[in-house]
Amino acid sequence: MRTRRWLPYALLIPGILWLAIFFIAPMFNLGATSLYDPNGSLDTGYRMTFHVANYGDALSQYYPQFLRSFSYAGIATISALIIAYPLAYAIAFKSGRWKNFLLVLVIAPFFTSFLVRTLAWTAILGDNSTFVHFLHTIHLLGPQGRILATPVAVITGLTYNFLPFMTLPLYASLEKIDPRLIEASSDLYASAFTGFRKVTVPLSLPGVVAGTLLTFIPASGDYINATLLGQGARTSMIGNVIDSAFLVRLAYPLAAALSFMLMAAIVGIVIFYIRRAGTEELV
Amino acid sequence: MPTATSTRSPSQPVLKTPSQIHRARVWFRSHLILLVGIVVLGYMFLPVFVVVALSFNEPKSRLTYTFDKFTFNNWLHPCQVGDMCTAVGTSLKIGILATIGATLIGTLMAFAIVRHRFRGRAVTNLLVFLPMASPEVVMGSSLLTLFVAAKFPLGFWTILIAHIMFCISFVVVTVKARLAGLDPRLEQAAMDLYADEWQTFRRITLPLVMPGIVSAALLAFSLSFDDFIVTNFNSGSTVTFPMFVWGAAQRGIPPQVNVIGTAMFLFALTLVLISQLLGARRRRRLG
Known part of the structure; x- marks a missing residue:
């Protein structure tokens, strides 16, 4: 291409402006809101008093929800990895000419609306469902025991709803592996398991990192599953708190502090994780 | 090449004859x-x-x-x-507009990032990556504080703005992948055959990238149509289909x-x- 140095900037301007105004600027505004005087209100307006104590208040009141969010999201991410890896592996190496069709099947269930399929889980895990009756019959669950409205239900929903975000990156990195490398390991007398452990897994690591992040991040901020499947304060996550603080109680400074902390925590976790996994080229 | 091995097909095991x-x-x-x-x-x-x-x-x-x-x-x-079909209609309208907006903006960005070397490329990549790495509650609530501070009335337009915002990154990533996989020799061949830059773009590059743009648009539409959390913060009294389902979940579905x-x-x-x-x-x- 000839040198027209203004061209890339012309192509970028709409996108950069949109993201700067509607993504970056709101983040700064959120940070500012989190430092407002909490005694103001939406009607009378808030005064900027650099009230850092908002953060302390938010954390001391809502640290259980923070911990719950990250532990639910963590368990859901690990479960999703365990479920998605064999599927991605099967599609990448064993599906032959059905590969594209199977990939369509992987995303197809997620074309039904997020909320509608989460509601379907309330039917599957409900107190009168076949599944719960079965658990009663095999005594895995006590006679009064239930699944719906427990942490198990919330984690089940989180695991399920973000599965494509785990499966597709895993598939993408598994698919890139040269099968001759795995053959070479068996030629060098590695057992199938050793070959898998020493060749396939390390080479699929970028997919594992991308998949776990793409699952963990939305799962930790989600509150649809906690509301519909958890149905109560005992399973409420940080998203529930932020939602009701902004939209019901209209306590903007506190809510903004919570939201900002969630963002900071996630950025921290992502940076730490990417450093540890040594896949910085991902970003 | 020795003739003895050339008759064997490459898929046949050469070294090992595995037992039953x-x-x-x-x-x-x-x-x-x-x-x-x-x-x-x-x-x-x-x-x-x-x-x-x-x-x-x-x-x-x-x-x-x-x-x-x-x-x-x-x-x-x-x-x-009652209002379910109105809500579906609103979702369709927002979905289509957001898809058009995000696909246009995102495709231009993808071309700039893949095809050009320019200052600030790393920052641009980061800017595209960040919205995908942010939880929806944070994006939705921060945008709400901006609209409230600017006294911008919440409703159809604020939902549309928000949807275009979070769809752009996914469009960029999808189109970028397709563009990066293109064989540059196809374009060089067109130029060698005296096609000018615009003809090359229209007849060679664009058709080859089209599948990527189409799948990006499909992705953007499904993200927009299905979004609840960001919408919930910025909808005012406008009801999309996911918002309708959310409300119905409290009253009976x-x-x-x-x-x-x-x-x-x-x-x-x-x-x-x-x-x-x-x-x-x-x-x-x-x-």
């Missing part, structure tokens, strides 16, 4: 993983079956969400429940919700299968 037992184990193992994969797919489809079944359900009362009696009624009269869920599933599935078939046919034609 070994072969059985290999067969079992390779099919075991396939079997596990099929079980996982079954699990992924479980809620879809429930949604389809419930779309034919006549529930005993509004508050029960279990299968009671079979009926076609929900499919015949999907708009019986009409079975017609599952009709929409099933219809969306079938529509998207058909669309994707058609594009797959067209793609396969094109590949065959090109050899």
Whole structure:
């Protein structure tokens, strides 16, 4: 291409402006809101008093929800990895000419609306469902025991709803592996398991990192599953708190502090994780 | 090249002749993983079956969400429940506009990032990556504080603005992948044959990138149509389909919700299968 140095900037301007105004600027505004005087209100307006104590208040009141969010999201991410890896592996190496069709099947269930399929889980895990009756019959669950409205239900929903975000990156990195490398390991007398452990897994690591992040991040901020499947304060996550603080109680400074902390925590976790996994080229 | 080996097909095992037992184990193992994969797919489809079944359900009362009696009624009269179809219409409108906006903006960005070396490329990449790495609550709530501070009335337009914002990154990533995989020699060949830059772009580059742009647009539409959390913060009194379902979940869910869920599933599935078939046919034609 000839040198027209203004061209890339012309192509970028709409996108950069949109993201700067509607993504970056709101983040700064959120940070500012989190430092407002909490005694103001939406009607009378808030005064900027650099009230850092908002953060302390938010954390001391809502640290259980923070911990719950990250532990639910963590368990859901690990479960999703365990479920998605064999599927991605099967599609990448064993599906032959059905590969594209199977990939369509992987995303197809997620074309039904997020909320509608989460509601379907309330039917599957409900107190009168076949599944719960079965658990009663095999005594895995006590006679009064239930699944719906427990942490198990919330984690089940989180695991399920973000599965494509785990499966597709895993598939993408598994698919890139040269099968001759795995053959070479068996030629060098590695057992199938050793070959898998020493060749396939390390080479699929970028997919594992991308998949776990793409699952963990939305799962930790989600509150649809906690509301519909958890149905109560005992399973409420940080998203529930932020939602009701902004939209019901209209306590903007506190809510903004919570939201900002969630963002900071996630950025921290992502940076730490990417450093540890040594896949910085991902970003 | 020695003639003795050249007659052997490359897929035949050359060095090893596995024993019967070994072969059985290999067969079992390779099919075991396939079997596990099929079980996982079954699990992924479980809620879809429930949604389809419930779309034919006549529930005993509004508050029960279990299968009671079979009926076609929900499919015949999907708009019986108050505002659901209005909400679906709003979602469609926002979805289409957001798809057009985000696909245009995102495709331009992808071209700039893949095809040009410029200062600030790393920062641009980071700017594109960040929205995908942010939880929706944070994006939704921060945008709300901006709109409130600017005294911008919440409603249709604020939802649209928000949807374009979070769709752009996904469009960029999708189109970028397609562009990066293009063979630059195809464009060089066109130029060698005296096509000018614009002709090359229109006749060679754009058709080759089109599948990427189409899948980016499909992705943007489904992200927009399905979004609840960001919308919930910025909707004011406008009700999209996910917002309607959320409200209904508190009051009792009409079975017609599952009709929409099933219809969306079938529509998207058909669309994707058609594009797959067209793609396969094109590949065959090109050899």
